[in-house]
Amino acid sequence: MNSNKIYNWGILGCGKIAHKFAQDLQSIPNAKLQAVASRNIEKAKDFGDTYQTPTHYGSYIELAKDTKIDIIYIATPHVFHYENTMMCLNEKKAVLCEKPFAMNKAQVSEMIQMAKTQNTFLMEALWTYFLPHYEFVLQTLKGNQLGKIKSLKADFGFASTFDPNNRIFRKELGGGSLLDVGIYPLFAALSMIGIPEKIEASANFGETGIDEDCNMTLHYKNKVSANLFSSVIQKTETKAFIQLEYGSIIINSRFHEPSSVTITKDGDSKLYEFPVVTNGYNYEAIHVQNMLERGNIESTVMSFEKSLNLIELLDNVRKEIKLEY
Numbered sequence: 089m090n091s092n093k094i095y096n097w098g099i100l101g102c103g104k105i106a107h108k109f110a111q112d113l114q115s116i117p118n119a120k121l122q123a124v125a126s127r128n129i130e131k132a133k134d135f136g137d138t139y140q141t142p143t144h145y146g147s148y149i150e151l152a153k154d155t156k157i158d159i160i161y162i163a164t165p166h167v168f169h170y171e172n173t174m175m176c177l178n179e180k181k182a183v184l185c186e187k188p189f190a191m192n193k194a195q196v197s198e199m200i201q202m203a204k205t206q207n208t209f210l211m212e213a214l215w216t217y218f219l220p221h222y223e224f225v226l227q228t229l230k231g232n233q234l235g236k237i238k239s240l241k242a243d244f245g246f247a248s249t250f251d252p253n254n255r256i257f258r259k260e261l262g263g264g265s266l267l268d269v270g271i272y273p274l275f276a277a278l279s280m281i282g283i284p285e286k287i288e289a290s291a292n293f294g295e296t297g298i299d300e301d302c303n304m305t306l307h308y309k310n311k312v313s314a315n316l317f318s319s320v321i322q323k324t325e326t327k328a329f330i331q332l333e334y335g336s337i338i339i340n341s342r343f344h345e346p347s348s349v350t351i352t353k354d355g356d357s358k359l360y361e362f363p364v365v366t367n368g369y370n371y372e373a374i375h376v377q378n379m380l381e382r383g384n385i386e387s388t389v390m391s392f393e394k395s396l397n398l399i400e401l402l403d404n405v406r407k408e409i410k411l412e413y
Protein backbone atom coordinates (compact mmCIF):
# COMPACT_ATOMS: atom_id res chain seq x y z
CA MET A 89 0.00 0.00 0.00
CA ASN A 90 1.34 3.39 -1.02
CA SER A 91 -0.31 5.42 1.73
CA ASN A 92 1.59 8.59 0.81
CA LYS A 93 -0.08 8.90 -2.57
CA ILE A 94 -2.15 12.02 -3.16
CA TYR A 95 -5.17 11.24 -5.35
CA ASN A 96 -5.88 13.85 -8.00
CA TRP A 97 -9.61 14.27 -8.52
CA GLY A 98 -11.41 15.91 -11.38
CA ILE A 99 -15.03 17.06 -11.27
CA LEU A 100 -17.11 16.87 -14.44
CA GLY A 101 -20.11 19.24 -14.34
CA CYS A 102 -20.18 22.15 -11.91
CA GLY A 103 -23.72 21.99 -10.53
CA LYS A 104 -25.21 21.79 -7.03
CA ILE A 105 -24.01 18.38 -5.93
CA ALA A 106 -20.54 19.03 -7.39
CA HIS A 107 -20.13 21.86 -4.88
CA LYS A 108 -21.02 19.65 -1.93
CA PHE A 109 -18.67 16.95 -3.13
CA ALA A 110 -15.83 19.46 -3.64
CA GLN A 111 -16.34 20.76 -0.09
CA ASP A 112 -16.00 17.24 1.29
CA LEU A 113 -12.89 16.40 -0.76
CA GLN A 114 -11.20 19.18 1.23
CA SER A 115 -11.60 17.09 4.38
CA ILE A 116 -9.57 14.17 2.96
CA PRO A 117 -5.82 14.62 3.58
CA ASN A 118 -4.66 12.62 0.55
CA ALA A 119 -7.25 13.94 -1.89
CA LYS A 120 -6.71 16.95 -4.12
CA LEU A 121 -9.22 18.58 -6.43
CA GLN A 122 -6.82 18.97 -9.34
CA ALA A 123 -9.20 20.03 -12.12
CA VAL A 124 -12.80 20.91 -12.84
CA ALA A 125 -14.67 20.90 -16.13
CA SER A 126 -17.78 22.75 -17.17
CA ARG A 127 -19.37 23.40 -20.53
CA ASN A 128 -18.55 27.02 -19.76
CA ILE A 129 -14.95 27.97 -18.93
CA GLU A 130 -15.97 30.97 -16.78
CA LYS A 131 -18.15 28.71 -14.66
CA ALA A 132 -15.26 26.25 -14.31
CA LYS A 133 -12.94 29.06 -13.20
CA ASP A 134 -15.42 30.37 -10.62
CA PHE A 135 -16.00 26.86 -9.30
CA GLY A 136 -12.28 26.05 -9.26
CA ASP A 137 -11.34 29.29 -7.50
CA THR A 138 -13.72 28.45 -4.67
CA TYR A 139 -11.75 25.26 -3.98
CA GLN A 140 -8.21 26.37 -4.92
CA THR A 141 -8.28 24.08 -7.95
CA PRO A 142 -5.30 24.58 -10.29
CA THR A 143 -6.86 23.51 -13.61
CA HIS A 144 -10.13 24.60 -15.23
CA TYR A 145 -11.60 23.30 -18.47
CA GLY A 146 -14.40 24.58 -20.67
CA SER A 147 -15.14 21.10 -22.02
CA TYR A 148 -15.50 17.67 -20.45
CA ILE A 149 -13.19 15.87 -22.88
CA GLU A 150 -10.21 18.02 -21.82
CA LEU A 151 -10.67 16.79 -18.27
CA ALA A 152 -10.93 13.18 -19.43
CA LYS A 153 -7.64 13.57 -21.29
CA ASP A 154 -5.75 15.30 -18.43
CA THR A 155 -2.92 12.89 -17.56
CA LYS A 156 -2.61 14.27 -14.02
CA ILE A 157 -6.09 13.08 -13.07
CA ASP A 158 -6.60 9.78 -11.17
CA ILE A 159 -10.37 9.87 -10.61
CA ILE A 160 -13.25 11.74 -12.21
CA TYR A 161 -16.45 12.44 -10.31
CA ILE A 162 -19.37 12.78 -12.75
CA ALA A 163 -22.07 15.17 -11.55
CA THR A 164 -24.18 15.87 -14.64
CA PRO A 165 -27.94 15.16 -15.07
CA HIS A 166 -28.87 11.45 -15.27
CA VAL A 167 -29.18 11.29 -19.07
CA PHE A 168 -25.50 12.18 -19.52
CA HIS A 169 -24.04 9.66 -17.05
CA TYR A 170 -23.66 6.98 -19.72
CA GLU A 171 -21.82 9.10 -22.31
CA ASN A 172 -19.71 10.94 -19.71
CA THR A 173 -18.67 7.66 -18.06
CA MET A 174 -17.85 5.96 -21.36
CA MET A 175 -15.71 8.95 -22.37
CA CYS A 176 -13.73 8.95 -19.11
CA LEU A 177 -13.23 5.17 -19.09
CA ASN A 178 -12.08 5.37 -22.70
CA GLU A 179 -9.29 7.67 -21.45
CA LYS A 180 -8.60 5.14 -18.67
CA LYS A 181 -9.76 7.43 -15.88
CA ALA A 182 -11.28 5.90 -12.76
CA VAL A 183 -14.90 7.02 -12.46
CA LEU A 184 -17.23 7.75 -9.57
CA CYS A 185 -20.54 8.53 -11.27
CA GLU A 186 -23.60 10.04 -9.58
CA LYS A 187 -26.83 8.09 -9.11
CA PRO A 188 -28.74 6.85 -11.00
CA PHE A 189 -25.75 5.21 -12.71
CA ALA A 190 -27.49 5.58 -16.11
CA MET A 191 -30.97 5.57 -17.65
CA ASN A 192 -31.45 1.81 -17.97
CA LYS A 193 -29.85 -1.59 -17.45
CA ALA A 194 -28.51 -1.81 -21.02
CA GLN A 195 -26.46 1.36 -20.47
CA VAL A 196 -25.19 0.25 -17.05
CA SER A 197 -24.15 -3.12 -18.51
CA GLU A 198 -22.16 -1.36 -21.24
CA MET A 199 -20.46 0.92 -18.72
CA ILE A 200 -19.43 -2.09 -16.63
CA GLN A 201 -18.18 -3.91 -19.71
CA MET A 202 -16.14 -0.85 -20.63
CA ALA A 203 -14.59 -0.68 -17.13
CA LYS A 204 -13.59 -4.34 -17.48
CA THR A 205 -12.20 -3.89 -21.00
CA GLN A 206 -10.21 -0.83 -19.93
CA ASN A 207 -9.24 -2.44 -16.60
CA THR A 208 -10.32 0.82 -14.95
CA PHE A 209 -12.25 1.48 -11.74
CA LEU A 210 -15.96 2.36 -11.91
CA MET A 211 -18.51 2.91 -9.13
CA GLU A 212 -21.99 4.39 -8.75
CA ALA A 213 -21.95 7.19 -6.16
CA LEU A 214 -24.52 5.62 -3.85
CA TRP A 215 -23.05 7.58 -0.93
CA THR A 216 -25.59 6.35 1.66
CA TYR A 217 -23.93 2.92 1.63
CA PHE A 218 -20.76 4.43 3.09
CA LEU A 219 -22.30 6.56 5.83
CA PRO A 220 -21.59 5.47 9.44
CA HIS A 221 -25.26 5.27 10.50
CA TYR A 222 -26.19 3.18 7.46
CA GLU A 223 -23.27 0.80 7.96
CA PHE A 224 -24.42 0.44 11.58
CA VAL A 225 -27.94 -0.50 10.47
CA LEU A 226 -26.66 -3.12 8.01
CA GLN A 227 -24.36 -4.56 10.68
CA THR A 228 -27.24 -4.65 13.17
CA LEU A 229 -29.44 -6.50 10.67
CA LYS A 230 -26.62 -8.96 10.01
CA GLY A 231 -26.18 -9.53 13.77
CA ASN A 232 -29.74 -10.93 13.78
CA GLN A 233 -30.51 -9.99 17.44
CA LEU A 234 -33.81 -8.47 16.32
CA GLY A 235 -34.71 -11.47 14.17
CA LYS A 236 -35.85 -11.40 10.58
CA ILE A 237 -37.21 -8.35 8.74
CA LYS A 238 -41.00 -8.42 8.47
CA SER A 239 -41.49 -5.12 6.63
CA LEU A 240 -39.85 -1.90 5.54
CA LYS A 241 -41.36 1.54 5.01
CA ALA A 242 -39.19 4.20 3.43
CA ASP A 243 -39.91 7.49 1.75
CA PHE A 244 -38.07 10.40 0.20
CA GLY A 245 -40.04 13.46 -0.79
CA PHE A 246 -39.21 17.11 -1.22
CA ALA A 247 -41.39 19.99 -2.39
CA SER A 248 -40.11 21.77 -5.49
CA THR A 249 -41.90 24.74 -6.94
CA PHE A 250 -42.64 24.03 -10.57
CA ASP A 251 -39.89 25.38 -12.83
CA PRO A 252 -39.67 23.99 -16.36
CA ASN A 253 -35.92 24.86 -16.40
CA ASN A 254 -35.12 22.82 -13.29
CA ARG A 255 -33.69 19.42 -14.28
CA ILE A 256 -36.16 17.76 -11.88
CA PHE A 257 -39.05 18.82 -14.16
CA ARG A 258 -37.24 18.31 -17.46
CA LYS A 259 -38.07 14.92 -18.92
CA GLU A 260 -35.30 15.17 -21.53
CA LEU A 261 -32.79 15.33 -18.62
CA GLY A 262 -34.30 12.28 -16.90
CA GLY A 263 -36.38 14.36 -14.47
CA GLY A 264 -38.95 12.98 -12.02
CA SER A 265 -39.11 11.55 -8.52
CA LEU A 266 -38.26 7.89 -9.18
CA LEU A 267 -34.79 8.33 -10.64
CA ASP A 268 -33.91 11.31 -8.51
CA VAL A 269 -35.01 10.26 -5.02
CA GLY A 270 -37.08 7.05 -5.37
CA ILE A 271 -33.75 5.35 -5.92
CA TYR A 272 -32.96 5.76 -2.19
CA PRO A 273 -35.94 3.82 -0.74
CA LEU A 274 -35.38 1.19 -3.46
CA PHE A 275 -31.71 1.01 -2.51
CA ALA A 276 -32.75 0.63 1.16
CA ALA A 277 -34.99 -2.33 0.26
CA LEU A 278 -32.29 -3.95 -1.87
CA SER A 279 -29.53 -3.52 0.68
CA MET A 280 -31.67 -4.68 3.62
CA ILE A 281 -33.95 -7.35 2.12
CA GLY A 282 -32.74 -8.09 -1.39
CA ILE A 283 -34.35 -8.57 -4.78
CA PRO A 284 -38.18 -8.72 -4.57
CA GLU A 285 -40.33 -11.41 -6.17
CA LYS A 286 -43.01 -8.98 -7.32
CA ILE A 287 -43.41 -5.21 -7.70
CA GLU A 288 -46.50 -3.04 -7.72
CA ALA A 289 -46.19 0.65 -8.47
CA SER A 290 -48.27 3.68 -9.41
CA ALA A 291 -47.36 7.29 -10.12
CA ASN A 292 -48.82 10.74 -10.65
CA PHE A 293 -47.46 12.64 -13.62
CA GLY A 294 -46.96 16.38 -13.99
CA GLU A 295 -47.45 18.63 -17.00
CA THR A 296 -43.92 18.01 -18.34
CA GLY A 297 -44.50 14.24 -18.28
CA ILE A 298 -42.29 13.51 -15.27
CA ASP A 299 -43.44 11.35 -12.37
CA GLU A 300 -44.12 13.83 -9.59
CA ASP A 301 -44.57 11.06 -7.09
CA CYS A 302 -44.36 7.31 -7.08
CA ASN A 303 -45.78 4.63 -4.76
CA MET A 304 -44.03 1.27 -4.78
CA THR A 305 -44.74 -2.01 -3.01
CA LEU A 306 -42.14 -4.75 -3.18
CA HIS A 307 -43.23 -8.28 -2.28
CA TYR A 308 -40.79 -10.88 -0.95
CA LYS A 309 -41.02 -14.48 0.19
CA ASN A 310 -42.76 -15.22 3.49
CA LYS A 311 -45.10 -12.20 3.23
CA VAL A 312 -42.26 -9.73 3.75
CA SER A 313 -42.95 -6.42 2.04
CA ALA A 314 -41.51 -2.96 1.46
CA ASN A 315 -43.73 0.10 1.05
CA LEU A 316 -41.79 2.88 -0.62
CA PHE A 317 -42.63 6.39 -1.76
CA SER A 318 -40.92 9.20 -3.62
CA SER A 319 -41.99 12.72 -4.50
CA VAL A 320 -40.69 15.98 -5.92
CA ILE A 321 -43.85 17.93 -5.03
CA GLN A 322 -44.34 17.09 -1.36
CA LYS A 323 -41.96 17.13 1.55
CA THR A 324 -42.18 13.86 3.43
CA GLU A 325 -40.41 12.66 6.55
CA THR A 326 -37.76 10.78 4.55
CA LYS A 327 -37.39 8.05 7.17
CA ALA A 328 -36.85 4.32 6.99
CA PHE A 329 -38.81 2.12 9.41
CA ILE A 330 -37.81 -1.52 9.63
CA GLN A 331 -40.11 -3.89 11.51
CA LEU A 332 -38.38 -7.04 12.70
CA GLU A 333 -39.50 -10.11 14.64
CA TYR A 334 -38.32 -8.83 18.04
CA GLY A 335 -38.18 -5.07 17.59
CA SER A 336 -37.74 -2.23 15.16
CA ILE A 337 -35.13 0.04 13.66
CA ILE A 338 -35.89 3.59 12.57
CA ILE A 339 -33.38 5.46 10.46
CA ASN A 340 -34.34 8.97 11.45
CA SER A 341 -34.92 11.79 9.01
CA ARG A 342 -33.37 12.07 6.51
CA PHE A 343 -32.38 8.46 6.25
CA HIS A 344 -30.21 8.70 3.12
CA GLU A 345 -27.85 11.34 4.53
CA PRO A 346 -25.85 11.48 7.80
CA SER A 347 -28.45 10.69 10.46
CA SER A 348 -29.26 8.84 13.68
CA VAL A 349 -30.85 5.47 14.35
CA THR A 350 -33.46 4.43 16.94
CA ILE A 351 -33.60 0.78 17.92
CA THR A 352 -36.49 -0.59 19.93
CA LYS A 353 -36.33 -4.00 21.56
CA ASP A 354 -38.63 -5.43 24.23
CA GLY A 355 -40.31 -2.02 24.55
CA ASP A 356 -37.05 -0.13 25.23
CA SER A 357 -35.84 2.42 22.70
CA LYS A 358 -32.28 3.60 22.30
CA LEU A 359 -31.03 6.43 20.10
CA TYR A 360 -27.68 5.94 18.34
CA GLU A 361 -25.99 9.05 17.03
CA PHE A 362 -23.27 9.29 14.40
CA PRO A 363 -21.95 12.85 14.30
CA VAL A 364 -20.57 13.72 10.88
CA VAL A 365 -18.86 17.07 10.36
CA THR A 366 -18.93 17.05 6.54
CA ASN A 367 -21.81 16.75 4.04
CA GLY A 368 -21.07 13.01 4.08
CA TYR A 369 -19.61 12.58 0.59
CA ASN A 370 -16.08 12.07 1.92
CA TYR A 371 -16.92 8.48 2.97
CA GLU A 372 -17.57 7.28 -0.59
CA ALA A 373 -14.56 9.27 -1.87
CA ILE A 374 -12.24 7.67 0.69
CA HIS A 375 -13.62 4.25 -0.29
CA VAL A 376 -12.83 4.93 -3.97
CA GLN A 377 -9.27 5.91 -3.04
CA ASN A 378 -8.92 2.72 -0.98
CA MET A 379 -10.11 0.66 -3.93
CA LEU A 380 -7.57 2.34 -6.23
CA GLU A 381 -4.86 1.79 -3.63
CA ARG A 382 -5.66 -1.96 -3.84
CA GLY A 383 -5.76 -1.94 -7.64
CA ASN A 384 -9.48 -2.86 -7.73
CA ILE A 385 -11.62 -1.94 -10.73
CA GLU A 386 -14.81 -2.70 -8.78
CA SER A 387 -16.01 -1.58 -5.36
CA THR A 388 -16.22 -4.21 -2.64
CA VAL A 389 -19.32 -2.40 -1.32
CA MET A 390 -21.22 -0.85 -4.25
CA SER A 391 -20.31 -3.65 -6.63
CA PHE A 392 -21.23 -3.95 -10.30
CA GLU A 393 -23.83 -6.55 -9.36
CA LYS A 394 -25.47 -4.19 -6.86
CA SER A 395 -25.65 -1.39 -9.42
CA LEU A 396 -27.16 -3.83 -11.94
CA ASN A 397 -29.76 -4.96 -9.39
CA LEU A 398 -30.63 -1.37 -8.57
CA ILE A 399 -31.06 -0.25 -12.19
CA GLU A 400 -33.08 -3.38 -12.97
CA LEU A 401 -35.42 -2.53 -10.11
CA LEU A 402 -35.74 1.04 -11.41
CA ASP A 403 -36.44 -0.30 -14.92
CA ASN A 404 -39.11 -2.64 -13.54
CA VAL A 405 -40.82 0.12 -11.57
CA ARG A 406 -40.74 2.27 -14.70
CA LYS A 407 -42.48 -0.51 -16.62
CA GLU A 408 -45.20 -0.66 -13.95
CA ILE A 409 -45.85 3.08 -13.99
CA LYS A 410 -45.39 3.29 -17.79
CA LEU A 411 -42.64 5.88 -17.61
CA GLU A 412 -40.53 6.01 -20.73
CA TYR A 413 -37.62 8.33 -21.47
Ligand SMILES: NC(=O)c1ccc[n+]([C@@H]2O[C@H](COP(=O)([O-])OP(=O)(O)OC[C@H]3O[C@@H](n4cnc5c(N)ncnc54)[C@H](OP(=O)(O)O)[C@@H]3O)[C@@H](O)[C@H]2O)c1
Binds near residue numbers: 128164
Ligand atom coordinates in the same frame (compact mmCIF):
# COMPACT_ATOMS: atom_id res chain seq x y z
N1 LIG B 1 -25.64 11.93 -4.13
C1 LIG B 1 -26.45 12.93 -3.85
O1 LIG B 1 -26.71 13.25 -2.70
C2 LIG B 1 -27.02 13.73 -4.97
C3 LIG B 1 -27.68 14.92 -4.69
C4 LIG B 1 -28.13 15.67 -5.74
C5 LIG B 1 -27.97 15.22 -7.04
N2 LIG B 1 -27.36 14.04 -7.29
C6 LIG B 1 -27.17 13.56 -8.67
O2 LIG B 1 -26.20 14.38 -9.30
C7 LIG B 1 -26.56 14.68 -10.63
C8 LIG B 1 -26.55 16.20 -10.79
O3 LIG B 1 -27.49 16.77 -9.92
P1 LIG B 1 -27.43 18.34 -9.49
O4 LIG B 1 -28.54 18.53 -8.52
O5 LIG B 1 -26.08 18.72 -9.07
O6 LIG B 1 -27.83 19.02 -10.87
P2 LIG B 1 -27.49 20.47 -11.38
O7 LIG B 1 -27.33 21.42 -10.24
O8 LIG B 1 -28.51 20.79 -12.40
O9 LIG B 1 -26.07 20.32 -12.07
C9 LIG B 1 -25.85 19.47 -13.14
C10 LIG B 1 -24.67 19.98 -13.94
O10 LIG B 1 -24.53 19.15 -15.09
C11 LIG B 1 -23.98 19.87 -16.17
N3 LIG B 1 -24.76 19.67 -17.40
C12 LIG B 1 -24.30 19.07 -18.53
N4 LIG B 1 -25.20 19.08 -19.49
C13 LIG B 1 -26.29 19.70 -19.00
C14 LIG B 1 -27.55 20.06 -19.56
N5 LIG B 1 -27.90 19.79 -20.83
N6 LIG B 1 -28.43 20.70 -18.76
C15 LIG B 1 -28.12 21.00 -17.49
N7 LIG B 1 -26.92 20.70 -16.92
C16 LIG B 1 -26.01 20.07 -17.68
C17 LIG B 1 -23.97 21.34 -15.75
O11 LIG B 1 -22.64 21.64 -15.43
P3 LIG B 1 -21.74 22.63 -16.32
O12 LIG B 1 -22.68 23.76 -16.68
O13 LIG B 1 -20.70 23.00 -15.39
O14 LIG B 1 -21.29 21.88 -17.52
C18 LIG B 1 -24.83 21.39 -14.50
O15 LIG B 1 -24.40 22.37 -13.60
C19 LIG B 1 -27.92 14.03 -10.86
O16 LIG B 1 -27.76 12.84 -11.60
C20 LIG B 1 -28.45 13.70 -9.47
O17 LIG B 1 -29.19 12.50 -9.42
C21 LIG B 1 -26.88 13.30 -6.28
